[in-house]
Amino acid sequence: MKALLNSLLAVVLISASACTNPDVVSPETSTAEKGVVKGRVVDNQGKPVANAEIIASSTDYYNKTTTAYTDANGTYRLQLPTGVAEGSYSASGTVTIKYHGKNVKMALYEENTRVFSAYDGAVRNFVFRLTGKRTADDDETATPLGGSVQVHHQVDNVVWENLELTLEPVGPLVDGSTGQTIIRTMPAHDYYLRDIPVGQYKITARDKVTGQQLGVTIKDSFNDYSPSVTALFTEANFVGDTFWEIVLLVNTL
Structure with missing residues (x-):
């Protein structure tokens, strides 16, 4: 009888753990x-x-x-x-x-x-x-889960292979996490920085060779180039889409 009671108690404890511990997968879902x-x-x-x-x-x-x-x-x-x-x-x-x-x-x-x-x-x-x-x-x-930053540059003023972007999170990311500052050089044959955690960012640009600060603005915002811009990821294709992007313009100040 004592062994039976111990077995029943063990079952109850395991069941309770499965309900409260997110790492335990219950038989109902496995x-x-x-x-x-x-x-x-x-x-x-x-x-x-x-x-x-x-x-x-x-x-x-x-x-x-x-x-x-x-x-x-x-x-x-x-x-x-x-x-x-x-x-x-x-x-x-x-x-x-x-x-x-x-x-x-x-x-x-x-x-x-x-x-x-x-x-x-x-x-x-x-x-x-x-x-x-x-x-x-x-x-x-x-296409990864993260968003993409599409970059267009003024070819007469900005050297593509020297272009470096810094993205600093402004407030929490979409999942509530803090996020980290991202510093990336643009790929040689790609106009996108990919797989960026979706959120709001302060974006700056510079020529990594000369150290020159460059101007940035968001496409279709009709704002002048400035030393930084705060941008929020938006749907890449249509409302309700799960693909996210920021379209950035870069030029000299």
């Missing part, structure tokens, strides 16, 4: 279940992410999707149709955050991109992070 796709969303520290949107999309029928949102523990559960003709599905996720008065939709890192049958179900977990690959299968040519 074992596949027929007709269901489920899983968990956490951040880089393993903390649960609530209100993340998970979409299961049919790979056989256009625009056929099912949507769920994570709870306070970061878990979600999507019931899928299980008819013979239902075919296969893929899962993707985003989280929307209110940042500087607007809704910022961020893609979630996908640990497993394999399609699955609706009948068999699947477990698909996601991570909310600001930089790095969007999926485990991405290579170096894929």
